[in-house]
Amino acid sequence: MGDSTASTAQETFGEKNAKHFDKVAPGEWPRWIVDLQQQIVDFLVSPDFPSWAGLDVNAQAQAQGSKGRMLDYACGDGLLSKALKPLYASVIGVDVSGAMLDKYRATASGLGLTDEEMMGVRGDFITGASQATEPPLPEEALSDFDMVAMSMALHHVEDAAATMRELVSRLKVGGKILIVDWAPLDGSTAAQREYQEELRKDNKEAIVKERLAVHAARHTVGKPEGFTEAEQKLLFEQAGCKGFAWKLADKLSYVELVDAKGQLYWALATKA
Structure with missing residues (x-):
């Protein structure tokens, strides 16, 4: 997905990803992406998720008078926002891709949610670009969240530690x-x-390895092999978090882009 020859050395990773996902986002997702998204969501909407995540939802709502606020960074079409919205009063989705945000807003509209409940804005908090969003939001609206979530995007950043x-x-x-x-x-x-x-x-070992090295979206990926449990835990700790939780998907996921399989993980920590 995407054309690596269209990228230049001067482009930031954010710009490369924006160009790539603006190209691939329009239209319906292929079956393999739909299946991957469903696999991600199944755990998030399961009865096991709140306890795994250490979320005492009832106590949280009673204490705050609401269910808090969530930031969905690199939000894409709103997969995490839709899955986790029942746990939060409001969600802000941020993405570098305008085409992805079109899908995000369509997801919010399909849920019958207002901008106050689920809003998508264009922005890049990671690559040193201006942090002003489109449409512009005040800094206080982009901080002090109860949850920050990021799905299938950490391997797309150049500096995972800085991102965290x-x-x-x-x-x-x-x-x-x-x-x-x-x-x-x-x-x-x-x-x-x-x-x-x-x-x-x-x-097929060599064939799969070669595909991973040269696939059409490779220029948008900072860490194609993904993250081990130890690496993810260290990223959280170095960012000032505690209380690490980790879960691997029970089954491998098919990725048509490289005609190979991968294994998903969910990881969570708490800001100390």
Whole structure:
């Protein structure tokens, strides 16, 4: 997805991602993306998620008189916002791609939500570009969140540690940060080992490795192998978080872009 030849060395990762996702966002998602999104959401809307995330939803609502505020960074079409909105009074989605934000706003409209309940704005908090959003929001509207969430985007940034610090800085003390992304295919789980054995039997290991190195969106990716549990925990800790939680997907996910499989993870921590 995307044309790496269209990118230049002068472009920031944010600009590369904006150009790429402006190109691929319009229209219906292909089946493999729909399936991947469903796999992500199934855990987030399950009865297990609030306790895994340390969210005492009833106590939180009673104490605050509301259900708090959430930031969905690199929000895409609003997958996380839609899944987690029942836990929060309002959600702000931020993305570098205008085309993705069109989908985000369509998601909000489909849910019958007002801008006060679910708003999408264009912005880049990560790559050193101006932090002014389109439409412009005051800084106080973009800080002191109860939850900051980011799905399938951490591997798209150039500096994961700086990204984590920026996102955590927008949380209130005691707020939660949720990351959904890829774990490396390093044979550390039974599902991965079974898949690696399949590739060996079919003599496809080298082919898959090559696809991962040269696929059409590779120029938008900072860490194509994803993040180990230890790496994600360290990123949280270095950003000033505690209380690490980690969950791997039970099944591998098919990625048509590279005709290969990957393993999702959900990770969460609390701002100290």
